Amino acid sequence: MPGSGRAARGLATYSKELRTMGAYPSRRRRRTRGAYLVACGAAAIALTAAACSSGNSGTTGGAATPTGGTPVSGGTATYALPPSTTPNYIFPFTSSAYFSVVNAEDFQYLMYRPLYWFGNGASPTLNTSLSLADAPSYNGNNVTITMKGWKWSNGETVSAQDVVFWIHMLQAVGDTDWGAFVPGGFPTNVTNVKAANATTVTMTMNKAYNSTWFTSNELSQITPMPMAWDVTSASGSPGSGGCTTSVSNCAKVYAFLDSQSKAMSGYTSSKIWSVVDGPWRLNSFNSDGNSTFVPNHTYGGANKPHLAAFQEVPFTTESAEYNVLQASAAGGSQKIDVGYLPTTDAPTKPANATVGTNPVHNFTLDPLYAWGINYFPVNYQSTTGNGPIIKQLYFREALAYLMNQQAIINGPLHGxxxxxxxxxxxxxxxxxxxxxxxxxDPFPYNPTKASQLLSSNGWHVVANGSTTCQTPSKCGPGVKQGQPLTFTLPYATGTDWIAQEMTQLQSNASTVGIKINLEPKPFNQVTSVAAPNCVVAKTSCAWDMGNWGGGWTFVPDYDPTGETLFLSGSGANSGGYSNAQNDALINQTLTSESLTPLYTWQDYLATQLPVIWQPNGAYQLTEITTSLRGVMPQSTTLNINPENWYFVK
Structure with a gap:
């Protein structure tokens, strides 16, 4: 998730060069820069902290879990949002422009639970305890989902019909308005989707898929929606929109819900968004990112919130957050309970250590790494005139050799x-x-090799000048005589190491005559331009490159097969990369019980450079006040579970 660092999609009219996946399908979240099920029940607050922390000794970053103290009920925990990144879409049927960690994991999931929850400590695996349904059962090509019967806050049961409602919505508008859409994927790879009864959903796969993959990458997308949302106006009665009963009615329902989701000032007063099935409901919200959640007392999960409230607070930069964090640690009036240490302010981590010295007193430093990859897209469909250059593998190889991952990790990332x-x-x-x-790293820093790749393919290389195409027949189809290697690259502001990385890449590129014009912009502005596949989503293609800083988390598809990001025509295939051999290799990964096709595919694509790989920096160097428990271990899926958190004294 552009998640970021998630974040982060009809197809009948897209370019003929794009291929569908045929019978095969999945999804991931863009991120900007943790789900743990506490084994304690509602009575946990009366237990000792040590008992409530049992089995909690390991974390994603290696920090020791604090112990001791007496648990107390209530209190407000304050959580710092990533810099320059705020929630701006509440409807959990999210288009590519809003498909990010901050909208899903940090916001929507607190109120609206996905059908299946993933994350067991650091392991990105199915967590049946936090899921709305039992693990699906497979019998040949038939799939059965049995709901647990949890409740919506308005008294409705979270039912099989709520699952069908979401699937019907996907069938109606998914190709343009679901951020993880894949041609030929879910739900076009199933038939006979129906609510057999109030608690049972059945469907038939069009072939025998790997059941783990189907659960992790297909069913994982579903977020049940209440009948209160099946309306086309604010005054409509539940179910009056008719989407649950007929796909043909869903477009109007989606249009209404989408408009309501964009009206951020009405979130807390809305009778639509106030119907929740998660552990939290929204009590206050400002478009600047300040949000306050209070417990949903009808939540069906085993672990009810112990806190009286959970707050999210925004920051424009890491430095601004760090100032407040330090003040909080010193007992100041401004408070952060879970924040982050900017990597550029962190003491350099020893090479063989998982965590270095923590400069913030009375806080625990716990680095969080996401289950994902980091990259920035290049636009093969660019209308700026640079599309033909970007399509050339030798150019992408040259650019990759100028991305010095090692220097970034050892430098601004401080290890x-x-x-x-x-x-x-x-x-x-x-x-x-x-x-x-x-x-x-398949492309370790090598500016000499970058220069050779350009000169051997028809370019007149001018170090620290302007390299131009000298021989168009060698430069590649569509590249013009005298065309320079000049590109615009917007990147997300607020994270210092990303800014330093971009400046370093700009400098490295100049040594071989590539001019990169950097444009620092807020995260949401970068993702609105560079996140969608512009042809699929029918947005402007007038961009060359874009870096929201965090690449992609494998959410809500947790098996790292490549159909979402790299299959021709996929909505999250931001640059519109299209390669028939890649498509064929991806398709082989989805049905085989062997890992060999997955290894073959990834080894091939790693050197084809559909995007430019960049260091996967820690999602954040999480700082947790020592009086707060239940935060660790953090989840590599980037889910957070503040219902597990509690203070001690």
Missing amino acids: YGLYTVGPVGSHPSTQYLSAKGKQG
């Missing part, structure tokens, strides 16, 4: 970073990463 080695993440350790991927 809190990992190499992005291709389309599969390297953290946490999983079975998905190939042996070749484990070898590290």
